[in-house]
Amino acid sequence: MKKLTALLLTIIFYFNVNGLEQSLAQAPSHGPRVLVVMAHPDDESTFSVALYKIAKEQHGIVDLFVITNGEAGYKYSTLAETYYGVNLTVEKTGRANLPAIRKKELSNAGRILGVNQYYFANQLDAHYTLDEKEPLDTSWNTQAIKKQLNQVLLNNHYDFVFTLLPETTTHGQHKAATLIALGAIAALPIANRPIILGAATLNKIAPVAHFTQYAQYPLTKTVSDTALFSIDRNASFSYKNRINYKVIANWEIAEHKSQGLTQMSMNDGDLEEFWYFAINGEAGISKSKAFFNALANTPYVSKIYTERKPVYSKLNYMVSLSFTTGDLTAGNSCL
Numbered sequence: 001m002k003k004l005t006a007l008l009l010t011i012i013f014y015f016n017v018n019g020l021e022q023s024l025a026q027a028p029s030h031g032p033r034v035l036v037v038m039a040h041p042d043d044e045s046t047f048s049v050a051l052y053k054i055a056k057e058q059h060g061i062v063d064l065f066v067i068t069n070g071e072a073g074y075k076y077s078t079l080a081e082t083y084y085g086v087n088l089t090v091e092k093t094g095r096a097n098l099p100a101i102r103k104k105e106l107s108n109a110g111r112i113l114g115v116n117q118y119y120f121a122n123q124l125d126a127h128y129t130l131d132e133k134e135p136l137d138t139s140w141n142t143q144a145i146k147k148q149l150n151q152v153l154l155n156n157h158y159d160f161v162f163t164l165l166p167e168t169t170t171h172g173q174h175k176a177a178t179l180i181a182l183g184a185i186a187a188l189p190i191a192n193r194p195i196i197l198g199a200a201t202l203n204k205i206a207p208v209a210h211f212t213q214y215a216q217y218p219l220t221k222t223v224s225d226t227a228l229f230s231i232d233r234n235a236s237f238s239y240k241n242r243i244n245y246k247v248i249a250n251w252e253i254a255e256h257k258s259q260g261l262t263q264m265s266m267n268d269g270d271l272e273e274f275w276y277f278a279i280n281g282e283a284g285i286s287k288s289k290a291f292f293n294a295l296a297n298t299p300y301v302s303k304i305y306t307e308r309k310p311v312y313s314k315l316n317y318m319v320s321l322s323f324t325t326g327d328l329t330a331g332n333s334c335l
């Protein structure tokens, strides 16, 4: 009888849990809809807290459009070799195994952030370069990426597209990804265009970052040379305000275990700063302001707990010690 009851409870639990998952998956989202266009599986770390807040706190949609599978990231996989049991720092082995590993790592990171959908363009991650022309004109099938991205944009009606700020010093593939995203949005009818932003992670003690345009690409022109919006990873909450969003940023980074250098950026970066590209037109600034004002909210009510006397004191610890050792004399001397 007990076995039958347990079986029934298990069945009821199973259907409840699955029913809940199904209803959550089908629940329509009324929050902001955001697409990230990125070159590598870990570039989302730049704005991990913004993405978390959009998906988990604002109940919006976060999708990722990932151009390469990051197989050129084998050089710093030293500690991940033992973790995965694969000689990842050997170029041939690394390039063969990293695409699957990095997709899985991205999916683990995405589970923390609340990512809804992944779109992989499966392009070649050739090597590190500062030159955006190398991926755009050589190693990537740029036309195929543009076509796929255009379809994703048309199908999903995003409010915002996040990209990495195409600074001169950043990876050429990051710059190329942003240029493709800007081009894809510029090609859409004005009424269908999401607002596109370029982001960088910065520390509060660092000098103010300036960006107005990258090289001879007018599409990268911004409306101001400093960031218009930012997310503060140090915004604190919870009991005695002891916790902040760096916890989320670190959880997210930790999932990219094959990327040793990315792991070293834990705790680094206080602000996720966003520049507003001029192709958006001035009209989108107020919508962006409202969006970032909502994201500035920390929806965790600080709880108050009644302070209690500690369960263990030196006195009762020594008494219990004297009883367990049978040394009553020692116990008495403590008393």
Ligand SMILES: [Zn+2]
Binding pocket: 039, 040, 042, 043, 171, 174
């Ligand atoms: Zn990258």
